[in-house]
Amino acid sequence: MSYLAQNLEGLRERYPALVQTTQENRGGLLTVVPSREGSPSATHEGRWVHSGYDPRKEAQAWAEAQLLEWKAGELAVVLGVGLLYHVEALVALKPEGAMLTVVVPNIAEFNDAASTRPMEVWINRVDWVWGAPGGMAEQLATRSMPLRFMTYGSAARLHADVHRDLEAELRRIVAAKQSGRLHVAVVGPIYGGSLPIARYTVTALESLGHRVSWLDQSPHRASYDLFASGREPRHRATMQSRFADLLSLSVVTNLAEDPPDLVLALAQAPLNLAVLEHLRKKKFLTAMWFVENYRHLTYWQQLAGGYDYWFVIQQASCIDALTRAGARQVHYLPMATDPALHRPLGLTEAEQAEYGADVSFVGAGYANRRTLLPGWLSKDWSFKLWGNEWEGADGLTSLLQRGGTRIDTETCIKVFNATAVNLNLHSCAGDGLDPEADFINPRTFELAACGAFQLVDERSLFPDLFALDEMVRFRSVAEVPSLIRTWLADSSGRRTIAAAARRRVLAQHTYAHRMSELLAAIGMHQPDRIGAMVRGDRNAGVLGQRADAPPELAALLRRFPSGQRVELKDVAAQIKAKGAGRELAREELLILMLDSYRAETRDLV
């Protein structure tokens, strides 16, 4: 009997559908070649999937490394199939009772493995999930235990897209089930475009029930500007850099006084690499939401290795670049909106007259906008231009509102609501449309949340976020005037599209959604830490109901509301709050002892 028949026979009872699918497949994804030590190894498109020298030894080392992180009660999920040497090694090492699931993105690869090596001894000690990412995510999410992903890199790279989609699906499922309460410190920039986004994330996290420490750096703006008043550029740069270092230390001081579960920094937050490394040594978990175009602002190159998690608004090339620069975890997290702020408004006639127009554009005068907007003017429609940095744009001067001053958010919202066709043109340094049009700006989501109709330049990441009947996109400069004409004439169509876009935003693209996704992503990689908190496993009720909780600990935990997140320090604080002079129970003494050492671990400054 062949290896394939033997192996599948062992699986037939538990996984008949997998057996049938595998039998119907002819394999051939991998090229099986002998290794130097004689056992079969494999390549894919010329690259080794297992060691060409000794695949067993390599798999053993990988499995031993995984064991260091694998905690009791976690379900190990292996990404990467190959010839399954690594899974066999992990099965041999896994503790009694530990559960292990292998993700099979491609049946041909599984066929190759099952045809090449005998696996009947261990094949039934593993769970298998296969199929489309959504289905696999659903299966994994039904397991009522934390997931610990273990990636066998050389085999996993064959199906990186599937794994990414699987993780995104899981993230969505996990995000929807979140019930835990975290303490998140949000570090914003001193000024700039990411400052309002930092504020939105604070609001979003609070709306999700998390405790937020908002480390607002914007009050330091005036001092930062003062340090830029020197004539010599080198002096200015030095002073501002030192000032940023001081702010970095100030952030550390704040973190030391009230240690959070997660430090979430927004782009341009004044945290330097030395501080980030210090935080990691002290076991602080850090994340950066880089809400910038990575091609324009490149300081991420120096900070890539500093944060535990990066969240970016661009995909493949950006993620690759950060990974090459040393980032450990990089995830795609697009922009969003705060629908409590960006909303449909009922405007008075006077407001309609002031803010309204057939066509409007709100934004700063970047080079491509200066070049393109004049070509989209017409005697057939009125046009208003709002925003600053338009000095010298002669062809647009007569359209510029309020003398080209920066306008506030409320005014923006009124303009969006009062305008028939809002133009949304992503900025770029060139003369035309952005040649590397991937990320989607916040304006897109804000206009949609206002229920306002917009014409927006095409972006490669649109398909994941908006359907064609939710957002009208233009691919060339030339088609814009005809699109304006068409949609100005179709008020009903505009309303339909705008309403669909707003529904989509409310359903999927708010900052609350993004924060849930962010926490879910971190939680999936830290199932025993952030993951447990996100799931609510650290709430007093859940802790007290654990089978292993002795009555004394359960009694301590019952002093807290069931839904309240409880940690060692909280229990210790409550014991202390009950006061001195009484005889302490043994469990109380044990908690106090642990807490006295815990208090030392965050000695940061």
Place this chain on the structure above:
Amino acid sequence: MSRALVIQLARLGDLLQSLQAITQLRVRHPQTQLDLLCPSHLAEVGRLLPGIEKVLEWDGAAWQRRAMAAQQDLRAEHLMEIETTLMGLAPDRYDCAYVLNQHRRALVAGSLLAREVKGPLLHGPLGEALTSWAAYVRDVAQRRLGQRVHLADAFCGLCGVSPSGCVVTLDPPVVRLPDDLEPIGKQGAPWVALIVGAGETERCVPTEVWRRWISSFLVSSPQGRVVLVGTESERAAEIQAPLPPSALGRIWDTTGRTSLSQLAAILARCHRVVGSDTGPLHLAAALGRPVIGWYFARARVHETGPYGFHHVVWQAEELREDTWPVDETIAAMCEQGYRAPAGWSVWTSHCDTWGAYYSPVGQAAIPPREREALWHELEPALL
């Protein structure tokens, strides 16, 4: 038979300063089994203390790991694990624990391991009110009062015993030294142990000062030898690097390569020990070696001077760069009298019924009366 546990979880110096209290507890309670709880890395020294039957080792690093784990996820198994650890330390609770630290964890340890706790707090580990002796020690530490009761004697007060009036010394441990260190103390004289570092940076004597001291000493004492002791081998290398070739063969670098028992054995072989207010300095004093201390930064001779007779301490009243008692110390060792450079004073140690005290060198040793008054005030029942 009743059982009592002395808890001292601080550093080497504090453990050695506890020697008088342990001795007096032994005298006061001759029928009680007296054990000691101390940090694991000090257990070797703990076992040298007379009167101690058993040493329980407190593994602070393991506690820190457990705290980290419990902080990440509070589980019953964390509590069970530490219960197992405590059971391993002491399967049966002690009748009484004498806690000599003010840190809460020492008090909690006392409450976990013993039925009754005598220590610095009046109302258990969560109390704020200090016992009279603990309040005295804290005031001395915080406000730099004109202290006249030595810390080792204040430890006696904390335990409810009075000082013995005599000095107890440790027997040098019988321990094998590395072969190349075996000749220490055997040929030539005097052998002077020099403590190169200190636990706190502010108590470290600059390396160039020690280098100057060694050069001068080797010139003044043609048969003299210097033994560098401590854990700071980099500082020792820095001290030795620019020394002249004539110093070769007369400097014995033991830094970073000895256990505490071996350190004690080496100190016991030396004729003098010189250093700042550090654990090894107090170890030398406890071994009965004549000690020369340089006290500066926050170190004060009246509080923590080496315990015993005839130790000499140069006390900095105001520390100025490049003003160190280098020549003065060497002159004293060569029996050329005691002098003090500007900003320093010189003191020598004594002991009487009220414990240790220091008096200015060259003046009559008049016991300060504050000690007796303080004992009357804080422990009238003992007198």
